Amino acid sequence: MKANTADVIVVGAGIVGAACARAFLREGLSVTIVERDLVGGGATAAGMGHVVVMDDSEAQFALTKRSRDLWDSLVPELPPEIEFERRGTLWVAADGEELEAVSGKKAHYEARGVRAELLDELSLRTAEPSLRPGMAGGFLVPDDSVIYAPCAAAWLSRGANIVRGTVEQIEDGALRLRNGERLEAGVVICATGAWAVDLFPALPVKPRKGHLAITERYPGAVRHQLIELGYLKSAHSAGTESVAFNVQPRATGQLLIGSSRQFGVEDGAVEEHMIRRMLDRAVEYLPSLAGMKVLRLWTGFRAATPDHLPIVSLCPGMRRTYLATGHEGLGITTSLGTAEILVESVMGRAGVLTKQNYAAERFVECRV
Amino acid sequence: MIVNGVSVDVADGVSVAAALMQLKIIPRRALSGEARGPLCGMGVCFECRVTIDGQPHERGCMVRAREGMEVRSDEG
Amino acid sequence: MKVDTLIVGAGPAGLAAARGARSVGRKALVIDENWNGGGQIWRGQGRLVVGVAFEFERQVVDLRGLEYDRLILACGARELFLPFPGWTLPHVVGAGGLQALVKNGLDVRGKRIVIAGSGPLLLAVAANLTKAGAEVLLVAEQTSWTKLARFAAGLWRWPSKMAQGILLGNPRYRAGLWPVRADAGGVTMSDGRRWDCDYLACGFGLVPNLEVPRLAGCAVVDGFVEVDEWQRTSVDGVYAVGEITGIGGVEKAEAEGWAAGCGTKIQGDHARFVSRLAESFELRTGLRGLATPDTIVCRCEDVKLCKIVGFHDRRDAKLQTRCGMGACQGRICGPILEFLYGWEAERARPPILPTKVSDFVRKTRVTLD
Numbered sequence: 001m002k003a004n005t006a007d008v009i010v011v012g013a014g015i016v017g018a019a020c021a022r023a024f025l026r027e028g029l030s031v032t033i034v035e036r037d038l039v040g041g042g043a044t045a046a047g048m049g050h051v052v053v054m055d056d057s058e059a060q061f062a063l064t065k066r067s068r069d070l071w072d073s074l075v076p077e078l079p080p081e082i083e084f085e086r087r088g089t090l091w092v093a094a095d096g097e098e099l100e101a102v103s104g105k106k107a108h109y110e111a112r113g114v115r116a117e118l119l120d121e122l123s124l125r126t127a128e129p130s131l132r133p134g135m136a137g138g139f140l141v142p143d144d145s146v147i148y149a150p151c152a153a154a155w156l157s158r159g160a161n162i163v164r165g166t167v168e169q170i171e172d173g174a175l176r177l178r179n180g181e182r183l184e185a186g187v188v189i190c191a192t193g194a195w196a197v198d199l200f201p202a203l204p205v206k207p208r209k210g211h212l213a214i215t216e217r218y219p220g221a222v223r224h225q226l227i228e229l230g231y232l233k234s235a236h237s238a239g240t241e242s243v244a245f246n247v248q249p250r251a252t253g254q255l256l257i258g259s260s261r262q263f264g265v266e267d268g269a270v271e272e273h274m275i276r277r278m279l280d281r282a283v284e285y286l287p288s289l290a291g292m293k294v295l296r297l298w299t300g301f302r303a304a305t306p307d308h309l310p311i312v313s314l315c316p317g318m319r320r321t322y323l324a325t326g327h328e329g330l331g332i333t334t335s336l337g338t339a340e341i342l343v344e345s346v347m348g349r350a351g352v353l354t355k356q357n358y359a360a361e362r363f364v365e366c367r368v
Numbered sequence: 369m370i371v372n373g374v375s376v377d378v379a380d381g382v383s384v385a386a387a388l389m390q391l392k393i394i395p396r397r398a399l400s401g402e403a404r405g406p407l408c409g410m411g412v413c414f415e416c417r418v419t420i421d422g423q424p425h426e427r428g429c430m431v432r433a434r435e436g437m438e439v440r441s442d443e444g
Numbered sequence: 445m446k447v448d449t450l451i452v453g454a455g456p457a458g459l460a461a462a463r464g465a466r467s468v469g470r471k472a473l474v475i476d477e478n479w480n481g482g483g484q485i486w487r488g489q490g491r492l493v494v495g496v497a498f499e500f501e502r503q504v505v506d507l508r509g510l511e512y513d514r515l516i517l518a519c520g521a522r523e524l525f526l527p528f529p530g531w532t533l534p535h536v537v538g539a540g541g542l543q544a545l546v547k548n549g550l551d552v553r554g555k556r557i558v559i560a561g562s563g564p565l566l567l568a569v570a571a572n573l574t575k576a577g578a579e580v581l582l583v584a585e586q587t588s589w590t591k592l593a594r595f596a597a598g599l600w601r602w603p604s605k606m607a608q609g610i611l612l613g614n615p616r617y618r619a620g621l622w623p624v625r626a627d628a629g630g631v632t633m634s635d636g637r638r639w640d641c642d643y644l645a646c647g648f649g650l651v652p653n654l655e656v657p658r659l660a661g662c663a664v665v666d667g668f669v670e671v672d673e674w675q676r677t678s679v680d681g682v683y684a685v686g687e688i689t690g691i692g693g694v695e696k697a698e699a700e701g702w703a704a705g706c707g708t709k710i711q712g713d714h715a716r717f718v719s720r721l722a723e724s725f726e727l728r729t730g731l732r733g734l735a736t737p738d739t740i741v742c743r744c745e746d747v748k749l750c751k752i753v754g755f756h757d758r759r760d761a762k763l764q765t766r767c768g769m770g771a772c773q774g775r776i777c778g779p780i781l782e783f784l785y786g787w788e789a790e791r792a793r794p795p796i797l798p799t800k801v802s803d804f805v806r807k808t809r810v811t812l813d
Contacts, residue, residue: 290805293425378549386549386550
């Protein structure tokens with residue numbers, strides 16, 4: 001193989017790019033990843049590492065479910081530093097209204113092959129004793145899991161040739177680096193998250209800023225990934241700023257505390273007012289957090305699309321360049337499903353997922 | 369000061385870290401289980417972390433031992 | 445809280461800044477994370493300044509929301525610890541670290557102590573520990589006798605530093621010697637000799653505490669805060685004094701603090717002593733080879749040297765190995781990685797010290813712990 005060619009070139013060594021690299025390597029193809037900074041160092045490092053089934057739409061359910069199955073199939077191979085733990089997601093209903101709203105979810109999930117349980121007030125207390133008393137109940141998805149994504153990205157990209165460089169332009173089956181070098185490949189995949197618009201300005205992908213906090217080690221303080229059911233409202237609201245209670249126990253005993261969502265903020269600085277709102281919300285649900293110590297705060301940018309589904313398809317008008325972006329807050333989960341869709345597309349195979357649901361052409365601005 | 373449930377006399381102005389060192393009590397076990405002791409003595413290294421009055425992860429070198437203060441080490 | 449001059453650190457530089465500010469009628473507030481003033485060197489014996497407000501046991505975790513006309517950073521320095529087999533054993537302590545513990549009540553009477561590392565601090569520590577009743581068996585300085593002799597010969601230029609020259613006469617002082625391995629009851633030195641000891645007190649020189657200056661956005665050049673002759677940093681209204689602008693001891697720290705406090709140019713030439721110190725006690729490259737693959741580099745997260753392979757920078761290693769991800773936020777392993785691989789620190793982000801969730805929630809502004 002010549003240095004400047006490969007069967008497949010993936011731009012971006014985040015979790016999505018890394019998953020694509022692994023999928024194509026397993027087809028026996030040579031893969032080069034071009035990364036401008038660090039493997040798993042962008043949104044992959046900024047996110048929570050939650051592998052979760054979500055039901056915003058049938059297409060989202062299908063993609064997250066398939067992806068979670070793919071993660072589960074990898075479990076025997078995952079090295080310890082990926083910190084895979086089947087924590088389950090516990091969606092917390094603060095009041096009767098929220099609980100009522102999820103009463104149909106169990107049947108919905110189980111009809112699609114995902115185990116789920118409705119919890120009343122008492123069983124919620126038993127499942128997660130540190131939640132504030134008086135919560136109405138919850139919706140538990142016991143097979144969701146948690147991973148440490150930067151190491152997952154490094155593990156998934158093993159075997160690929162990783163080149164450090166900034167891509168300035170992507171063409172059909174080729175790309176040009178800032179240093180002037182031109183690379184060619186049978187297949188090029190753009191997996192640069194929120195920065196995909198730098199290369200493809202027409203894409204309806206917007207950066208959606210998020211804040212996270214991590215605590216010192218408090219082993220056993222929380223058992224499940226906890227999310228308020230109001231999250232679904234705040235995650236998908238069109239508003240420019242929102243926070244939701246979202247706490248994840250890490251294998252280290254630390255707690256990751258989220259979450260915030262902001263559109264229209266490009267500065268990556270930690271914003272005091274967002275941190276305050278976010279932690280305030282977290283303490284409302286989990287009073288014992290108040291006495292815990294925050295070790296670090298940081299921010300990241302999700303790549304958001306208008307319909308909350310990623311863009312995973314050929315780049316409109318091209319035959320050899322593919323897009324894999326727009327995963328918003330679900331990139332860790334859906335990276336594996338994304339890679340599967342792309343491999344099947346390139347190899348001309350049918351698959352589990354309906355590819356058109358994730359194609360760029362669903363957006364008017366992407367049609368050629 | 370009460371260390372791991374046992375009352376001990378400590379002179380005024382002595383830091384928790386110095387007091388534990390004097391008593392030959394290991395403040396912290398590392399992740400590997402290895403015993404650790406104070407290193408920097410000045411609040412930088414976090415090796416002398418103990419639970420003080422129920423609050424874990426306190427730097428023993430930055431806190432003065434007080435009468436009735438409850439200190440718990442990783443051994444306790 | 446609004447003051448004319450906010451001073452971070454109550455060591456020699458910060459106290460001099462407070463005196464300077466007072467002398468020109470400025471309202472000053474000094475904050476320090478210790479429970480008494482004087483910094484690491486005077487610890488409780490520094491004279492506080494009448495007419496200046498002091499707040500102890502106050503830690504800066506974020507600078508946003510603090511109100512001042514002038515911010516004077518006098519954050520001082522900490523010891524550089526280098527990894528070698530056994531350096532994580534409980535009887536291996538910092539040199540300045542052991543001294544601080546003794547000043548805070550540790551009784552070392554009759555304890556056998558080996559002091560090792562680099563820099564004039566080792567001798568000062570030896571003198572203090574001896575005074576406290578310890579038996580100092582050996583003071584091992586890694587630099588060569590040649591460099592040491594040149595340093596001593598130049599001390600006449602700085603009469604106030606002659607005391608250091610006297611300390612050089614310590615009969616237990618050895619140059620060109622360093623620890624290679626500690627075991628539960630002692631230490632083996634680079635000449636192969638093993639010493640039984642109760643404590644091995646180690647410090648390989650000083651590194652500046654740059655967390656707060658970095659948080660303030662001050663430019664850092666060659667490992668120190670960049671300042672002009674008024675001690676102004678690259679950030680408007682922010683001044684830096686003392687060890688964070690160059691390791692140079694008390695005299696330099698006080699001159700800089702005074703200048704920044706009263707808003708005058710610095711008096712005297714301190715740069716020469718700073719560079720003389722740095723040259724004389726420059727760490728020999730061989731010390732990079734002390735750690736074996738199994739030696740722990742990051743003590744918070746127990747990351748061994750053999751795990752730090754193939755990374756671009758400190759953040760890369762942190763994300764993939766957890767090195768520097770623990771409670772000390774890389775304060776100990778950061779300078780080690782810089783010595784071993786030349787990796788510089790990341791940008792500082794608040795909170796620079798672990799901070800209770802309630803402190804973020806309760807206050808409208810996150811300022812001081």
